[in-house]
Amino acid sequence: EVQLVESGGGLVQPGMSLRLSCAASGFTFASYALSWVRQAPGKGLEWVSAISGSAGSTYYADSVKGRFTISRDNSKNRVYLEMNSLRAEDTAVYFCAKDTEFGFASGWFDKWGQGSLVTVSS
């Protein structure tokens, strides 16, 4: 059974940093791209960042480019999102999502974690 478990969320002040982690199991981790998708309180879904299975390719939404960095450790079956220079508008539940296609980032997601809440506030 595919499982994705996010951790690392919490309350952080504007301008500070936070690192989210997603632990994966139940599939051949290195063969699939993973994404982070966020959802502000009471709002819709926004794709944030993706990383290919080999970590050779990374992608970012314009809203986080230059501030967030995605990475993965295929030996630990984990993907990370390093978030710097956080703003109030980054407040959201951050979901880890598994890409559906084998081998590349296709952008549609068949499994999601439960999410980790990040609150940016002074």
Add this chain to the structure above:
Amino acid sequence: DIVMTQFPASLAVSLGERATLNCKSSQSVLYSSNNKNYLAWYQQKPGQPPKLLIYWASTRESGVPDRFSGSGSGTDFTLTISSLQAEDVAVYYCQQYYTTPGWTFGQGTKVEIK
């Protein structure tokens, strides 16, 4: 980025009746070389992550009840729930995966029981 617009924003339907949800993209998501529409639908219940229902605009994900169906092509798409059940109360999102990167979701349609 491609903008996805869903309507209506909310919908109240009686149990057993049909629910029709619409999604329009700001540009075509039909890839001519393979004739596939790069469009997915997700269901999100309160306090839960999204769940994939439909991909390639009309292919039902494994395990999804056949009362859910997707249709449309190019820029106009529809998710139909043929006979609404109580467990279908949720917010439904369409998403385009035509452009890499820059995948975008609609703002969602909330389905409730009348």
